[in-house]
Amino acid sequence: MEESLKRSDDTKAKLIDAAGHVFAQRGYPSTTVREICGRAGTPVGAVNYHFRNKQGLYVAVLEHSMQSAFAKYPLQYGIEGEATPEEKLRAFIHSFLLRILDEGVPAWHMKLVNQEISDPAGAFDHMMEACIRPTYEYLRGILCEMLEEENVEEGRESDLVFLCATSIAGQCLYHFMGRNVIAALRPESFNPADIGRIAEHITEFTLRGIRKPGEQGERHRKEAHGTASAR
Amino acid sequence: MEESLKRSDDTKAKLIDAAGHVFAQRGYPSTTVREICGRAGTPVGAVNYHFRNKQGLYVAVLEHSMQSAFAKYPLQYGIEGEATPEEKLRAFIHSFLLRILDEGVPAWHMKLVNQEISDPAGAFDHMMEACIRPTYEYLRGILCEMLEEENVEEGRESDLVFLCATSIAGQCLYHFMGRNVIAALRPESFNPADIGRIAEHITEFTLRGIRKPGEQGERHRKEAHGTASAR
DNA sequence: ACAAAAATTGAACAATTGTTCAATACAAGC
DNA sequence: GCTTGTATTGAACAATTGTTCAATTTTTGT
Known part of the structure; x- marks a missing residue:
């Protein structure tokens, strides 16, 4: 049970890491699940199995980020x-x-x-x-x-x-x-x-x-530059 | 001659206008030439005929923008x-x-x-x-x-x-x-x-x-930070 | 008016996409 | 060791993509 869970989580982590790289580089629409899976070393079905679909993986990646x-x-x-x-x-x-x-x-x-x-x-x-x-x-x-x-x-x-x-x-x-x-x-x-x-x-x-509302009026219009700000 | 040129330029203008809307809304990768042509009322081949390909149209749209x-x-x-x-x-x-x-x-x-x-x-x-x-x-x-x-x-x-x-x-x-x-x-x-x-x-x-370099020292800290300006 | 040439069209094509689901590998219970 | 149930895989699928190019329309030259 622990083994299987660990294996599953490991695959998920590998997918998230690979997907993060590709999504960040190419943007969401230009990223293909095949490239992600290739990078992660998983079969193409893994994305849909672990994250429902491409969008689900994307949300998971963003959450992790x-x-x-x-x-x-x-x-x-x-x-x-x-x-x-x-x-x-x-x-x-x-x-x-x-x-x-x-x-x-x-x-x-x-x-x-x-x-x-x-x-x-x-x-x-x-x-x-x-x-x-x-x-x-x-x-x-x-x-x-x-x-x-x-x-x-x-x-x-x-x-x-x-x-x-x-x-x-x-x-x-x-x-x-x-x-x-x-x-x-x-x-x-x-x-x-x-x-x-x-x-x-x-x-x-x-x-x-940043200037407090009442601190000092306009000073950049016609007057001299020398006005040193109080406080 | 004037007629044909005008017609051709008119089609080009319609394509650029339609493409601008769609590119801006969906981004380059998610935009399809079919949606552009549908919006512009031209056949799908028009993009490739007038602008070589999708990328060529994109460059033309940006130039116009x-x-x-x-x-x-x-x-x-x-x-x-x-x-x-x-x-x-x-x-x-x-x-x-x-x-x-x-x-x-x-x-x-x-x-x-x-x-x-x-x-x-x-x-x-x-x-x-x-x-x-x-x-x-x-x-x-x-x-x-x-x-x-x-x-x-x-x-x-x-x-x-x-x-x-x-x-x-x-x-x-x-x-x-x-x-x-x-x-x-x-x-x-x-x-x-x-x-x-x-x-x-x-x-x-x-x-x-904006502050001129010598105008007034640091005033928000006890001391200036170590590296003022390298290079 | 007619032919030759150029411009335009859109059905067809190959490539690629996300997703599915039968087949397979694996673990648990007895 | 065998059976049952679950987890995982990847070949196959339908949909969509940009692009092509033979067919068609329009313009030009005479």
Whole structure:
């Protein structure tokens, strides 16, 4: 019983691993179950036997990807005990980039998630609840704290908080989504080893970019540049 | 002669329009030439006759998309005569968002370009040279001016300029690439009518985020991080 | 008006797809 | 060791794909 179960799970694992590579490389529609099975060394029927069909395997792969990426880089990665909102934001951005750019964690884990974001193939809703919404809620908490908004508990954050969250997510994700463009514009930089530098830039850029509603009016129009930001 | 040419071009235009809709909706691999031809009211052989094959039609569609989008919103959209770098940046961000989010210009135009960015299907290099690199060069010019870098003419901008450019592009593009996520997190906002507000946020966020190298030291930490700038 | 040439069409084709299910291998009970 | 029940396999299948090319229509030259 233990033997058979182990064998079955082993085949499943091999399929998920092989499928992850192929799905991430070719995208869902261009991936054939034959290529997956060839790579995994299983018969073609195995996919339909273990996962009902191609779609079922895809959902299982995505589930595994999310769990795996968040197991290695949890939301609070780099935070221990108390921390200021600024420190939390710095850690959030760094771990976010690691999650999507680190080649150490099987490279396809977050590749698939991002693929599903820009071009859903059947697992979008599940991914939303299991992975994206919790991440957003965590970031929202940090931003509400920084902007001194009180409605952290309720889901009624201001437009400003939401727009800042998209600014942060956009800056990070572009280093993944636009990786082909970045590589074409600047072939020499950046390799995965530069994640720290990228995180540093985005953090500084963002910390300056965020501004509390009443803090300071428009300053970029006609007046002089010299205005140093208070606080 | 005029008649035949006109007829041929008319069929080509119908095919490009139909193909644009379908390619943008389903992606390249999932699109069938039969669906395109059905939509365009042409026989199945027409694609191979007029464009050699499916791939040829795809390239033609992308070419048409880029020309069309930049014809409606040119790089200098919103700028007349002299303008400060800040005003240029504001206009750049606004027109960039319009180009990718405006539903007025056939919605699939930039959808395809972004699809090709995150998942190339054979026209990446051409798109890079015809559309993305010029856009980047224009933005680079603005940023070099703001950051008072002198090497505007040469292609040797600093890492800071490049990272700021990716921060801007990322913030803008996420409103397109992550549109499904944004719609799921906040079903009530934002509709295309809000492009102005989004542009305003990104501009202000970015103007604060950009900082001249010597302008002001790190202010959010006790110390600067180890590697400031290698290479 | 007629013939020659070029443009256009769509039925047929070979290749590939996801899925099935009878045949096989394997384990458990006695 | 044999029988029964379950797990696994892979050849066969129907559906769909992009592409072809002989047949047909349309245009051109005289």
